[in-house]
Amino acid sequence: MKHRIDADLLVPGSGGPTVNGTVVHAGGRILYAGPTAELSDEDRALTPTRVVALLPGLWDCHVHFAGVRGRVSTEELMLTPEALAVARSVKDAETALRAGFTSLRDLGGYGCVLAEAVREGTFVGPRIYSANQVIGQTGGHTDVHRLPLRWVTDPCRSGGTLCIADGVDECVRAVRRQLRAGAEVIKVCTSGGVLSEVDNPVHQQYRSEELRAIVTEAARAERVVAAHCHGRAGILAAIDAGCHTVEHGTELDEECADRMVERDMMLVPTRTIYEALRHNVSALPPRWRDRFDAMAERHHRSIGLAHRRGVRLALGTDLGTSDRDGPLSWGRHGSEFAHLVEAGLSPLEAVEAATAHGPATLGPRGPRSGRLAPGYDADLLAVDTDPLAEIAVLADPHRLTHVWKSGELVHRRSTAPGDTSDRSC
Numbered sequence: 093m094k095h096r097i098d099a100d101l102l103v104p105g106s107g108g109p110t111v112n113g114t115v116v117h118a119g120g121r122i123l124y125a126g127p128t129a130e131l132s133d134e135d136r137a138l139t140p141t142r143v144v145a146l147l148p149g150l151w152d153c154h155v156h157f158a159g160v161r162g163r164v165s166t167e168e169l170m171l172t173p174e175a176l177a178v179a180r181s182v183k184d185a186e187t188a189l190r191a192g193f194t195s196l197r198d199l200g201g202y203g204c205v206l207a208e209a210v211r212e213g214t215f216v217g218p219r220i221y222s223a224n225q226v227i228g229q230t231g232g233h234t235d236v237h238r239l240p241l242r243w244v245t246d247p248c249r250s251g252g253t254l255c256i257a258d259g260v261d262e263c264v265r266a267v268r269r270q271l272r273a274g275a276e277v278i279k280v281c282t283s284g285g286v287l288s289e290v291d292n293p294v295h296q297q298y299r300s301e302e303l304r305a306i307v308t309e310a311a312r313a314e315r316v317v318a319a320h321c322h323g324r325a326g327i328l329a330a331i332d333a334g335c336h337t338v339e340h341g342t343e344l345d346e347e348c349a350d351r352m353v354e355r356d357m358m359l360v361p362t363r364t365i366y367e368a369l370r371h372n373v374s375a376l377p378p379r380w381r382d383r384f385d386a387m388a389e390r391h392h393r394s395i396g397l398a399h400r401r402g403v404r405l406a407l408g409t410d411l412g413t414s415d416r417d418g419p420l421s422w423g424r425h426g427s428e429f430a431h432l433v434e435a436g437l438s439p440l441e442a443v444e445a446a447t448a449h450g451p452a453t454l455g456p457r458g459p460r461s462g463r464l465a466p467g468y469d470a471d472l473l474a475v476d477t478d479p480l481a482e483i484a485v486l487a488d489p490h491r492l493t494h495v496w497k498s499g500e501l502v503h504r505r506s507t508a509p510g511d512t513s514d515r516s517c
């Protein structure tokens with residue numbers, strides 16, 4: 093059955109907006125998106141749902157379904173029971189959907205099982221494309237440095253969200269384990285991390301032959317590799333190995349940007365976590381509390397530089413704690429828009445980073461999503477004002493009037509202004 097949505101403004105995800113536009117969808121797919129004046133006679137006869145501004149459902153391309161509460165640390169990730177983490181994550185997924193994020197790229201978490209639960213209808217959640225475990229080296233960002241290695245490696249090999257692999261053979265096996273679990277993308281750490289205990293974000297992790305083996309193994313299954321990296325050496329190692337996305341990219345410089353453009357790589361800058369940590373320094377390991385501001389400042393410059401030199405950006409936040417109102421809690425994904433605009437993107441480019449560019453972070457596995465165009469998923473979001481004039485509207489779940497996933501209305505504000513229909517699903 094066909095449904096019609098009329099909007100004062102259509103923001104199509106790719107390209108400029110259309111004033112007085114309409115989307116017609118059926119069976120979970122968009123059939124028509126364009127000026128209302130150009131509707132066919134048959135579609136003109138449909139009773140519309142009226143909204144102010146309509147855009148594609150949003151993508152957060154860097155989240156973690158980790159289910160941790162309290163301080164974020166690799167130790168907490170390891171010690172949180174899996175069943176508890178998944179139960180918390182169900183709520184987190186529902187929160188993200190109500191915030192307008194209909195697609196999530198889980199770069200280390202329980203997303204594979206959650207995606208299955210959503211597909212089978214156990215709960216109504218966003219589409220989830222998960223990396224399953226994060227792959228890293230001994231002593232690297234996926235290690236828990238203060239625990240005996242034996243304790244860390246055992247659970248890491250059987251479950252949890254972190255995986256340790258060293259040498260080409262173990263790296264290949266680690267990729268196969270993620271594919272076996274249903275991973276849609278592979279995540280590897282090519283530099284240290286801020287929240288791990290001992291390693292340094294500036295240092296490269298993994299040798300190039302290990303990284304190339306990971307990329308090659310993933311590519312045989314048509315998966316791309318997302319590289320967590322902060323330092324320049326780690327970014328260049330990710331580029332050389334053929335990774336598809338740079339996650340964070342703190343020390344990205346001109347050379348990194350130009351080589352990323354040459355290889356059609358993308359940057360997922362995750363500015364939200366930098367801002368959250370900058371304003372909550374107690375969440376950082378003590379060694380970082382004095383130095384983090386400088387790192388965050390460097391990162392801010394890198395986003396603008398990458399954008400100016402033509403690197404494609406996708407919106408990601410690195411949100412992933414299950415506290416209901418913490419700085420890294422679910423539902424705050426839309427705060428990334430303002431950060432991207434501050435770094436130099438236009439509001440339209442920021443929207444594009446969260447819509448049309450989202451599926452591209454999955455390479456050949458990217459679905460037809462993130463655009464208002466025929467044949468694309470009818471994942472849609474309506475807000476109560478023009479988001480290109482007021483980008484902050486996308487950060488406020490109370491300003492979202494409707495969220496549709498596969499054409500089904502999954503969230504509706506109780507007083508949607510101008511809405512003349514009942515439910516459209």
Ligand SMILES: [Zn+2]
Pocket residue numbers: 154155156199410
């Ligand atoms: Zn992350």
